[in-house]
Amino acid sequence: MRAVWLREFGGPEVLVPGPAPDPVPGAGQVLIEVAHANLTFVETMFRATGFGPFARELPLIPGNGVGGTIAEVGPGVDPALVGRRVVSSTGGTGGYAERVAVAHDAPLPVPDGLPLDQAVALLADGRTALMLVRAAGLRAGERVLVEAAAGGVGSLLTQLVTAAGARVVAAAGGPRKVALLRGRGLDVVIDYRQPDWPDRVHAATGGLDVVFDGVGGPIARAAFDLLDPGGRMLSFGLAGGTWADLPAEVAAARKVTLLRPSAPPHELRALTEQALAEGAAGRLRPLIGQRFPLERAADAHAAMQSRATVGKTLLDLP
Template sequence: MKAIAIQRYGAPDGLAVVDLPAPGPAAGQVLIAVRAAGVGGVDAVIRSGALAAYGFAEGFVPGGEVAGTVTAVGEGVDASWIGRRVWAFTGTGGGYVEQVAAPVREIVPLPADLSDADAVALGSSGAVAHFALAHAHFAPGERVLVRGAAGSIGIMTVQLAVRAGAAAVAVTTSSAERGDRLRSLGATHVLDRSGASTGAQDAPADYDVVVDVVAGPGLPSFLDLLAPNGRMVAVGIVAGQPPADFGTKLMDAFRKSLSFATFSADTVAAADLRAVRVEQFAAAARGELAAVVHKVLPLEEAALAHRKMDAGEVFGRIVLTP
């Protein structure tokens, strides 16, 4: 079968089409004919080589989520899954393929009215957004700032915060056009990448919750935008690690009783993730949540997808189709 592997770290051109043996489902797994594979920010970070020290060797196949049809089941799995459309979490990688085996505990059946592409625009990002807001102890009536809101996690965080009754949802983004699109999804204020207001309507002076998808050198300055007792949760590192002196900045937070936390969906029980995904897929099928797909590309054009991500061109999620 065809797959996309990282043949060398660095630029997107290090991604290449390779032939791999078709997998078979082991005990407790299903085999999925992939119809859509989501391209996530972590895929680009892994491809860059920034996480090579964590065991991502060259030859690694990226892709953490797919949607498609179950074609076979392993020992101990109910055969009624065969023929059903599902979304699946494939772990930190393995999704840029034509066929993939996934644990049955990591699959979610898809509503008939939800496309495969929409499923992979929602599946991982929606759950991360939900539990990040919970991790921040967000409550209705609070003011929320989403840093890096044009990506799929940011877009879902905006929608979920609005849906849950936030008093204000401010976003940072790179252009007026993106700001308008985020407003259409419920954002109340648009800020530039530094956190300064770009609109005629003044943004809140501070926020109860900041959800940060970006990290990198600019992360510490967003602590200054927290209200007393405010909470920041970092859910991504698309701009790299925070600066080495970030700990000094955290010491300054004592005077306002601020909290800083990181969040990974890996710390959430599979059953809890599944329940949230079932609810969100149903809400999207009813038109209550928007799945934002930037572009659908053939699997063979994974390098182009990564070039678009590196250039900051993507609003939502790029989807690859074998």
Template sequence: MRAIVMDEFGGPEVLRARTVEDPVPGQGQVLVRVEFASITFVETQVRAGKGPFAPPSLPRIPGNGVGGTIVAVGEGVDEGLVGTVVVTTTGGTGGYASLARASAADVVPVPEGVALRDAVALLADGRTAVMLHEQAKIQPGERVLVLAAGGGVGGLLMQLAAAAGAEVVGAARGKRELVERFGSYVDYSEQGWARSVEADVVFDGVGGAVGTEAMTALRPGGRASMYGMASGSWSEVDGLPITVLERPGPPSPEELR
């Protein structure tokens, strides 16, 4: 099969197409004929050998999210899955290829009427947004502040919060027209922007100085969830009257694989 293989870390030029052996599904696995493979920000960090985690071993076929048709199954897997159009994670490697292995427990059949390309685009950001939304337990009438509202996870969080009956404020630097489709807009590059917002819930995918300032917008007893940390961790949140919904640290290499 054809696959993209990286033998070194660096820019996109380290991704090279070559012919490799077809993978064979093992116990509990399926084999997917790949039509679309997703690319996330984290995967570009892995490719570059940077990020808050140890670089994986090389050589490797990158790719953690794919969409396509199941063409074979391994031992212990229902053969009726063959022919099913699915999206799935691969465990962190093997997605940039004609064929990819995945755990049968991870595959999600694509509903009728949903384009496969759209389903793959939603796979990574969608599961992150749903997890954060469920964790926050948003109540109708609450005000929710979403940072990086013009991005993939941020845009989905705005929609989920609005569907839950919340008043939604999207903080971004640009993309105003997009953000205002789902709520009100505030420019977080402006001095003192957070003073205009009082929020019960903050979703922060930015971190750094912007995320730290966003914490000042929280009402007493508010909830905050940090994810992504694109600009670094919060610097001054000790003593604020908030409950922080935060994972204990960056994902391990095993989680990314």
């Protein structure tokens, strides 16, 4: 089968397409014929440095999320699963390939009416966005800043915050992303590459109750300074390269709660199921900003790393 290999850590060019043995589903496993592979920012960090939650033994086929059709089952698995459209985590590796074998209980069925590519776009980002909104305990009328609002998680957060009755301030980097967000119906959109962006947020809101921090670094610190007492700051990404430097004692003095939510596997699975259901019902619309064929995984990583992408980036397999 066709696959993409990582044989050394480094720049995007270390992702090299090549042949790989066809996986065979073992006892308790299913084989997924992959139509779309999900790409996440943490995968670009892992490729560059080996940092992240994935196993470091090289060589390996990267990729932690796929969508496709169950093509075969191993011993002890219900053959009725063959032909089912599913999305699935892979356990950390194997996703950048035409086929992948996973435990039979890893895949989630894709609801009728939800296109498979949208389901893949919701696989990781949807559950993350739902987890963040749940942890924030949003209340109607609150003023909420979503950083990296043109990204995969951020674009979903803007929808969930609006649905909760809160007021969204969307922040993104550069005029292209600002225009995209305005085109998606958001009224208050700020370009955080402009030096006066905190002043603009304050002028529009008078202060903030919640910040969803997907950028980190100085942007996050400036957003923190806009929070009123009793505010909450939830960090979910570091597109800027580093987490925000926010000492706990400073937050306590400001009466701001700092949160970096997580959840055990069974809760993440339930959140993914919820995201898929919301997508099927049309209440959660993932933004798929760019697609690459499998062989151009290196180009996909380069685009994500340069922050030139919007929404979700997918690898498409014919």
